[in-house]
Amino acid sequence: MIIISPMKDCDVVVIGGGPAGSTTATLLAERGHKVVLLEKETHPRFHIGESLLPANVPLFEKLGVGEEMRAIGMEKWGATFVSPWHDHIAGFQFAEGTDPSIPMAYQVRRSEFDEILFRRARGVVMEARENCRVREVELGDKDNPARVTATDRDGTAHEWRPKFIVDATGRDTFIANKMKIKRRNPAHNSSAMFGHFANAVRDCGKDEGNIIIFWFDHGWFWFIPLKDGITSVGAVVWPYYMKARDKPLREYFLETVAMCKALQERLKDAELVSEPEATGNYSYVADLCQGDNFILVGDAYTFVDPVFSSGVMLAMNSGFAGADVIDARLKSDKAAEAKARQRFNHVMRVGPQEFSWFIYRVTNPTMRDLFMAPSERLGIKSAVISVLAGDLFGGTRFKRGLYLFRALYYIFSIAHLRRTFVAWRRRAFNIRDDSEMRLTRG
Ligand SMILES: Cc1cc2nc3c(=O)[nH]c(=O)nc-3n(C[C@H](O)[C@H](O)[C@H](O)COP(=O)(O)OP(=O)(O)OC[C@H]3O[C@@H](n4cnc5c(N)ncnc54)[C@H](O)[C@@H]3O)c2cc1C
Numbered sequence: 123m124i125i126i127s128p129m130k131d132c133d134v135v136v137i138g139g140g141p142a143g144s145t146t147a148t149l150l151a152e153r154g155h156k157v158v159l160l161e162k163e164t165h166p167r168f169h170i171g172e173s174l175l176p177a178n179v180p181l182f183e184k185l186g187v188g189e190e191m192r193a194i195g196m197e198k199w200g201a202t203f204v205s206p207w208h209d210h211i212a213g214f215q216f217a218e219g220t221d222p223s224i225p226m227a228y229q230v231r232r233s234e235f236d237e238i239l240f241r242r243a244r245g246v247v248m249e250a251r252e253n254c255r256v257r258e259v260e261l262g263d264k265d266n267p268a269r270v271t272a273t274d275r276d277g278t279a280h281e282w283r284p285k286f287i288v289d290a291t292g293r294d295t296f297i298a299n300k301m302k303i304k305r306r307n308p309a310h311n312s313s314a315m316f317g318h319f320a321n322a323v324r325d326c327g328k329d330e331g332n333i334i335i336f337w338f339d340h341g342w343f344w345f346i347p348l349k350d351g352i353t354s355v356g357a358v359v360w361p362y363y364m365k366a367r368d369k370p371l372r373e374y375f376l377e378t379v380a381m382c383k384a385l386q387e388r389l390k391d392a393e394l395v396s397e398p399e400a401t402g403n404y405s406y407v408a409d410l411c412q413g414d415n416f417i418l419v420g421d422a423y424t425f426v427d428p429v430f431s432s433g434v435m436l437a438m439n440s441g442f443a444g445a446d447v448i449d450a451r452l453k454s455d456k457a458a459e460a461k462a463r464q465r466f467n468h469v470m471r472v473g474p475q476e477f478s479w480f481i482y483r484v485t486n487p488t489m490r491d492l493f494m495a496p497s498e499r500l501g502i503k504s505a506v507i508s509v510l511a512g513d514l515f516g517g518t519r520f521k522r523g524l525y526l527f528r529a530l531y532y533i534f535s536i537a538h539l540r541r542t543f544v545a546w547r548r549r550a551f552n553i554r555d556d557s558e559m560r561l562t563r564g
Pocket residue numbers: 137138139140141142143160161162163169170171172173174175254255256257290291292293294296314356401404419420421422425427428430431432433434435437
C-alpha cells in the first residue's frame with residue numbers, strides 16, 4: 123500500500139546527502155532557513171573518493187567537524203609519483219605549497235566521512251531523511267510553486283513545496299538529466315576499477331599516509347592508505363582497456379595490478395578484502411549550474427577525473443558558495459544575490475578548469491617528466507603544489523609560478539615535437555568512447 127503524507131512547505135529541499143548536499147544543508151539551516159535534506163541511501167554507505175585535499179581542512183573547521191575528521195582520518199602530508207619510465211621516485215609535501223597554513227589533508231573511509239557530515243546536517247535542519255529517493259521535481263514558475271516528490275523505501279510518498287531546490291545528487295545528476303543539459307566531456311574519458319587491500323606495504327613515518335600514484339601503460343593507479351590499516355587501490359584506465367575485459371572483474375583487476383611491478387611489490391603479501399567495483403564515463407558537465415530557484419552543487423554539475431583527489435573539496439566548496447546564493451535569495455537581498463551568483467559561477471567553473479589542465483596532460487610524457495623532476499626555481503614547484511592542494515579560492519598568490527610551469531610544459535613539448543605528436547594522437551584515440559554510463563559490481 124502506498125501511503126502519501128501531506129504536502130509540506132519549506133524554504134529549501136536539498137536532494138542528496140553526500141558532501142555537497144550535507145554542507146549546503148548545514149550552512150543554510152544555521153542561517154535560520156527551513157531545510158529538508160533527502161538521501162536515497164542509509165549512512166554509513168560505501169562511496170569512492172577517499173583522498174582529500176588540504177583545502178578541505180579549513181572547511182571542516184568552519185562546519186565544526188574538525189575534531190571528528192581528525193579522529194577518522196589518516197594524515198596525508200604529500201603525494202608520491204612512481205613511473206616505470208624513470209629510475210627514481212618523486213613526490214612533494216603540501217607544506218612546500220605557497221600557503222604553508224594548509225600543510226596536510228586526510229585519507230578517509232567515505233562511509234564514515236559522509237556520515238559525519240550528514241549527522242552534522244541532521245542536527246540543524248528541519249527534516250533529514252535517509253532511504254528517501256527523490257522521484258520527481260517540478261521547478262515551478264512565477265504562477266506555480268516548485269514541488270519535490272520522494273518515496274521512502276517502504277513506499278511512503280512525501281511532497282514538499284520549497285522556495286529553492288539544491289541538486290546534490292552527485293553522478294546521478296538528477297536535474298541535469300531532467301533538463302537534458304548534461305554533456306559528455308569531449309576532452310576527457312577514463313574508467314576505474316578499485317578495491318580495498320589488507321597488508322599492503324606502506325611507507326613509514328610521516329609519509330605513511332601519502333597518496334601514491336603509479337603510472338602504467340593503460341593509465342595510472344592510486345594507492346590510498348586508510349587509518350584502519352586497509353589500503354584503497356584503484357586503476358584508472360582508458361575506456362578501451364575496460365572494454366577489453368573478458369573475465370570476472372576481480373580477476374581482471376588483480377591482473378591489471380600485476381602489470382605494475384612497483385605496485386605489485388607493495389601488494390605481494392596483501393589480500394583483496396572487498397569485492398572490486400568498476401565505473402566508467404564519469405567525465406561530464408552540465409550546461410548551467412544555477413537557475414532562478416535551483417542550483418547544482420558538486421558532482422551534480424560536473425566531474426572530470428579523480429587523479430588529483432579534487433572531487434570532495436570542490437563539492438564542499440560549491441556548498442559554501444551555493445549557500446550564499448540561497449541565503450541572499452531567501453532574504454530578498456538582490457544586490458547580495460547577484461554578487462553571490464557571480465561568485466558561485468566562478469567557483470563552479472574555475473576549480474574544475476584549473477585541475478583539468480593538469481588532468482588532461484597527466485599521462486603525457488612531458489608532464490610525467492616535469493612531475494618526476496619538478497623545477498624548484500621561480501616558485502614553480504610551490505605554485506603547482508598549491509593547485510594540487512586545492513588552494514584555489516583562498517586568494518593565495520601563485521599564478522606567476524603556474525604560468526611559468528605551463529610555459530615550461532609547452533617549451534618541452536615543442537622541443538620533443540615527435541614525442542608530443544605521438545602522445546597527442548594516442549590520447550585522441552584513447553578518449554574516443556561513447557559507451558553508456560555504467561557501474562558494475564562483481
Ligand atoms: C573512481 C573515482 C575515484 C574518486 N576518487 C576521489 C578522491 O580520491 N578524492 C576526492 O576528493 N574525490 C574523488 N572522487 C570524486 C568524489 O567521489 C566526488 O567528487 C564526491 O563524492 C562528490 O560529492 P557530491 O556530494 O557532489 O556527490 P556524492 O558524494 O555522490 O553524493 C551524492 C548523494 O546523493 C544521493 N542521491 C543521488 N540521487 C538521489 C535521489 N534521487 N534522491 C535522494 N538522494 C540521491 C546519493 O545516494 C549520494 O549519497 C572520485 C570519483 C571517482 C569516480
